[in-house]
Amino acid sequence: AIQMTQSPSSLSASVGDRVTITCRASQDIRTDLSWYQQKPGKAPKLLIYDASRLQSGVPSRFTGSGSGTDFTLTISSLQPEDFATYYCLQDYSFPRTFGQGTRLEIK
Amino acid sequence: EVQLVESGGGLVQPGGSLRLSCAASGFTFNSYEMNWVRQAPGKGLEWVSYISASGSAIYYADSVKGRFIISRDNTKNSLYLQMNSLRVEDTAVYYCATEGGYDRFEYWGQGTLVPVSS
Numbered sequence: 651a652i653q654m655t656q657s658p659s660s661l662s663a664s665v666g667d668r669v670t671i672t673c674r675a676s677q678d679i680r681t682d683l684s685w686y687q688q689k690p691g692k693a694p695k696l697l698i699y700d701a702s703r704l705q706s707g708v709p710s711r712f713t714g715s716g717s718g719t720d721f722t723l724t725i726s727s728l729q730p731e732d733f734a735t736y737y738c739l740q741d742y743s744f745p746r747t748f749g750q751g752t753r754l755e756i757k
Numbered sequence: 758e759v760q761l762v763e764s765g766g767g768l769v770q771p772g773g774s775l776r777l778s779c780a781a782s783g784f785t786f787n788s789y790e791m792n793w794v795r796q797a798p799g800k801g802l803e804w805v806s807y808i809s810a811s812g813s814a815i816y817y818a819d820s821v822k823g824r825f826i827i828s829r830d831n832t833k834n835s836l837y838l839q840m841n842s843l844r845v846e847d848t849a850v851y852y853c854a855t856e857g858g859y860d861r862f863e864y865w866g867q868g869t870l871v872p873v874s875s
Contacts, residue, residue, distance in 0.1 A: 651819070684861050686802075693852055693868055694794075694802065699861035737802050741860035744816040746792070746804040 652676050652740050656749030662757040667728045671752045673721045673738035682742035685714055685723045688751075689734045697736075698723060728754075759783040759864045761853050766869030773843050773873075779836040779853030779866055787811075787831035790856035793838050795849035796868075803849070806838065807856070821847075843873045 653676040663669050673683065681701035686694040696705045698714035701721055711726040725732055733756050738749040765777040779791070793805040806827040807816045815827055826839040836853050850868040857863045 682860065684859075686862070688802075693865035694854075694862070695865075696861055696863050700859040703859065705861070705863070739802075739804075739862065741856075744807065745818050746807070748802045748804060751801040 651745050652679060652743060652747050654738055654740055654747050654749040656738055656752055658752060659750065660753040660755065662755045663728055664757045665728050665730060669725050669728060669754065671723045671736055671738075671754075673716075673723075673749050675719045675721075675740055675742075678718050679740045679742035681717045682740055683714075683716070683721050684739050684741065685712075686737045686739065687732075687734045688737065694737065730756075759855075761855070761864055761866035763851060763853055763866040763869035766851065766871045768872050768874065769843055770875050771843060771845055771873055774839070774841045775843065775871060777838040777840065777851055777853075777869060777871070779838075781834045781836065781855075784855070784864070786834040790860075791827075791829060791836045792854045792856055792862065793827060793836075794852045794854055794862070794865075795847075796852070797846075797849045800849075805851070808836070840871070843871075845873050847871065848873045 655674045683701045685698040688694040697708050702714045713724045736752045760782045762780045769775050792807050808827045824842045828837045850870050852868045853866045854862040855864040
């Protein structure tokens with residue numbers, strides 16, 4: 651199974667900050683990666699797919715990049731509603747695998 | 758409006774069985790691949806199972822293989838997860854999710870909680 655290593659596991663930041671979350675795959679997954687945001691008690695929400703395509707309705711301050719084994723999710727200017735947990739997911743092969751998550755907290 | 762509504766969760770004893778359902782509406786269900794994803798209390802997301810749009814292709818996580826069975830009824834716009842030989846470590850909120858273009862998990866249900874405890 652492909653392992654997805656996400657970092658950092660937690661992050662403290664302030665409104666207006668630029669933050670970057672990374673995900674590393676244990677093998678080449680091309681651009682078969684998506685990013686999800688989850689708030690407490692809620693279902694995950696799709697932000698980015700195919701490594702860099704912005705899901706409809708998601709603010710443009712979210713950007714994804716990368717291919718092969720290294721991927722990043724960047725939030726250009728944090729808003730109060732962005733404080734949540736973020737997960738990457740590889741859909742290159744089965745079993746699908748998520749990163750362990752990054753909890754983004756208010757500083 | 759796209760809706761996915763899970764049901765069937767509830768307390769079950771170790772070794773017991775449970776069948777989860779996911780009722781879909783607002784989209785062409787028989788055109789979408791579907792997945793089950795779970796989340797143990799305070800933990801991250803774990804992919805559980807996949808079924809193709811026609812039901813002809815099925816995959817499972819190693820942790821549930823041989824115990825769980827995914828199925829769908831496209832005439833009823835419904836997805837199912839039959840869970841057998843349940844273990845304490847299967848305790849989680851179970852979500853159904855669509856898999857559309859670029860294999861993105863675009864739509865998710867609200868989840869149903871399955872506590873496994875004696």
